[in-house]
Amino acid sequence: MSNVNEYKTLTANGLWENNPALVQLLGLCPLLAVTGTVTNGLGLGIATLLVLMGSNITVSLVRDWVPNEIRIPVFVIVIATFVTLIELLMNAFTYGLYTALGIFIPLIVTNCAIIGRAEAYASKNPWHKAGFDGFVMGLGFALVLVLLGGLREIIGQGTLFDGADLLLGPWAASLRMELIQFDYPLLVAILPPGAFIGLGLIIAVKNGIDLQRKRRAAKQPIAKAQRARVTSQ
Amino acid sequence: MSFYIASSPHAHQRRTTQHIMLWVLLALIPGLAAQCYFFGWGPLLQITVAVTVALITEAVILIVREKPLRATLGDFSAVVTAVLLAISIPPLAPWWVIVIGTLFSIGIVKHVYGGIGQNVFNPAMAGYVLLLISFPVQMTSWMPPSTLATFELNFIDSLWLFFTQYTSEGYSLEQVRLIELTQSLDAIVMATPLDEIKTQLSQGYTLTEIKRSDVFSGIAGTGWLWVNLGYLVGGLLLLYKRIIQWHIPVALLASLAFFAALGSLFAADQLPGVSLHLLSGGAMLAAFFIATDPVSAATSNRGKLVYAALIGMLIYIIRTWGGYPDAIAFAVLLANMCVPVIDYYTRPRAYGHGGKAL
Numbered sequence: 001m002s003n004v005n006e007y008k009t010l011t012a013n014g015l016w017e018n019n020p021a022l023v024q025l026l027g028l029c030p031l032l033a034v035t036g037t038v039t040n041g042l043g044l045g046i047a048t049l050l051v052l053m054g055s056n057i058t059v060s061l062v063r064d065w066v067p068n069e070i071r072i073p074v075f076v077i078v079i080a081t082f083v084t085l086i087e088l089l090m091n092a093f094t095y096g097l098y099t100a101l102g103i104f105i106p107l108i109v110t111n112c113a114i115i116g117r118a119e120a121y122a123s124k125n126p127w128h129k130a131g132f133d134g135f136v137m138g139l140g141f142a143l144v145l146v147l148l149g150g151l152r153e154i155i156g157q158g159t160l161f162d163g164a165d166l167l168l169g170p171w172a173a174s175l176r177m178e179l180i181q182f183d184y185p186l187l188v189a190i191l192p193p194g195a196f197i198g199l200g201l202i203i204a205v206k207n208g209i210d211l212q213r214k215r216r217a218a219k220q221p222i223a224k225a226q227r228a229r230v231t232s233q
Numbered sequence: 234m235s236f237y238i239a240s241s242p243h244a245h246q247r248r249t250t251q252h253i254m255l256w257v258l259l260a261l262i263p264g265l266a267a268q269c270y271f272f273g274w275g276p277l278l279q280i281t282v283a284v285t286v287a288l289i290t291e292a293v294i295l296i297v298r299e300k301p302l303r304a305t306l307g308d309f310s311a312v313v314t315a316v317l318l319a320i321s322i323p324p325l326a327p328w329w330v331i332v333i334g335t336l337f338s339i340g341i342v343k344h345v346y347g348g349i350g351q352n353v354f355n356p357a358m359a360g361y362v363l364l365l366i367s368f369p370v371q372m373t374s375w376m377p378p379s380t381l382a383t384f385e386l387n388f389i390d391s392l393w394l395f396f397t398q399y400t401s402e403g404y405s406l407e408q409v410r411l412i413e414l415t416q417s418l419d420a421i422v423m424a425t426p427l428d429e430i431k432t433q434l435s436q437g438y439t440l441t442e443i444k445r446s447d448v449f450s451g452i453a454g455t456g457w458l459w460v461n462l463g464y465l466v467g468g469l470l471l472l473y474k475r476i477i478q479w480h481i482p483v484a485l486l487a488s489l490a491f492f493a494a495l496g497s498l499f500a501a502d503q504l505p506g507v508s509l510h511l512l513s514g515g516a517m518l519a520a521f522f523i524a525t526d527p528v529s530a531a532t533s534n535r536g537k538l539v540y541a542a543l544i545g546m547l548i549y550i551i552r553t554w555g556g557y558p559d560a561i562a563f564a565v566l567l568a569n570m571c572v573p574v575i576d577y578y579t580r581p582r583a584y585g586h587g588g589k590a591l
Contacts, residue, residue, distance in 0.1 A: 184367075184368055184370070184371065187366060187367040187369075188363055188366055188367040193366075197341065200345075
């Protein structure tokens with residue numbers, strides 16, 4: 001029974017309460033750099049998810065044999081191994097996306113969300129829980145990547161799923177949707193500032209929803225007058 | 234007989250945000266008049282749309298944020314932002330350009346940071362940069378000064394161009410922008426003087442050759458000279474009324490002039506000189522109206538000098554080696570980012586604290 005609860009908490013944490021991208025603000029470099037389109041976001045999201053699951057499970061399995069003093073180098077080597085695997089797989093099967101994402105696939109190694117989960121959760125919990133945690137955390141990260149990619153693609157290009165065939169094979173070329181026909185698209189959405197502004201707005205919406213929920217739960221105004229501390233006591 | 238006893242200050246001057254903003258608007262008039270004389274009805278159309286959008290945006294956001302509507306709407310700060318943005322962009326840029334710019338300036342740059350008095354960046358300039366990097370073509374399509382233009386644009390034509398990009402007879406903006414040069418048979422599309430210098434220099438012409446073009450007259454760009462003088466007059470009025478202090482304009486112009494003079498000392502025929510830098514682009518507008526924004530500028534007097542000198546230097550650097558012809562907006566935003574550091578190191582010494590150890 002408590003097991004089910006634990007999985008529930010893990011899911012809620014990964015997808016919402018402790019979302020790696022929106023709350024922990026980890027892995028911003030790939031998040032901001034590659035989310036120009038949904039396809040890029042999805043590709044990098046899946047890659048990160050797989051690495052996160054693999055590294056979490058492995059770290060959890062070896063945790064009893066790794067001395068505390070050298071745990072970080074061991075984690076890094078484990079993560080680097082999985083990233084190399086993913087990179088070679090993408091090179092083999094989704095070459096177009098591999099070239100589109102470029103340096104950001106090897107850079108998954110430096111994604112703090114991955115080593116953060118290894119340190120904070122996987123090194124203290126059994127492998128199945130660690131694997132599940134990796135899965136939901138990766139999913140939460142991937143969802144934000146896709147959402148941000150979608151927003152930026154719509155505003156900056158007027159399309160959705162542009163270049164999906166790079167990721168999913170030739171059949172996906174028909175997924176491409178031309179939503180709005182811009183004569184002059186808002187280029188800034190595709191450029192890096194658009195990523196920062198877009199992420200900021202998404203975080204603001206998330207915080208707004210949280211605030212609403214808290215208010216509804218409390219059923220009374222939460223903004224109580226608080227005593228300001230005027231003297232140093 | 235009873236004396237009313239109050240502590241100092243005893244001499245008051247009622248000066249509200251509303252007062253200051255109204256004076257700023259008033260002081261913009263000479264420059265604006267020159268701009269309208271040389272570039273037609275465009276600036277007025279831009280201002281009308283910008284102010285409308287700014288006020289509506291401000292009102293909607295104030296309602297959403299549950300802030301008092303009348304006090305903030307009535308202080309004209311949004312109007313000043315809108316007007317500054319509207320006169321910075323090309324006079325006949327399409328209407329949606331100014332709408333997007335104003336929405337961004339007021340909605341994101343001003344209110345996301347907390348509304349009036351809280352914004353880190355100058356709203357008008359942040360809006361300008363957004364537009365410049367999003368719509369490079371529209372944002373560099375300046376009109377030729379009316380003294381050179383082949384087309385006489387009346388109000389109706391300007392209105393048509395503004396909303397549909399074509400005049401009522403079907404001429405496009407590109408065609409309207411053509412000018413005939415006296416010394417060549419070709420008609421060329423008008424560029425701003427700084428733009429013209431940049432392109433021609435990159436093609437290997439020297440400054441003396443470039444300045445023979447009709448785009449330049451005497452010491453600076455045709456038309457632009459008078460626009461800048463207009464803003465200078467307005468700026469002096471603000472100084473006289475003590476709406477702004479002398480630190481920022483003087484430091485900005487001095488630093489820009491210093492680097493321009495240094496440049497012409499080393500490469501007189503490749504780098505534009507002092508007069509071109511001060512009188513051809515938006516230097517005067519920047520010095521007196523944009524950099525002096527009290528919210529995003531440095532606070533102490535010493536800080537203001539550093540801040541404005543930094544802007545002047547950045548303007549020179551970006552104009553000379555950067556990718557965009559004019560650099561006011563980028564320079565101001567970059568300096569805005571440095572303001573916390575500048576403020577930290579230029580904190581005035583409180584009487585009785587700090588100072589030299591004995």
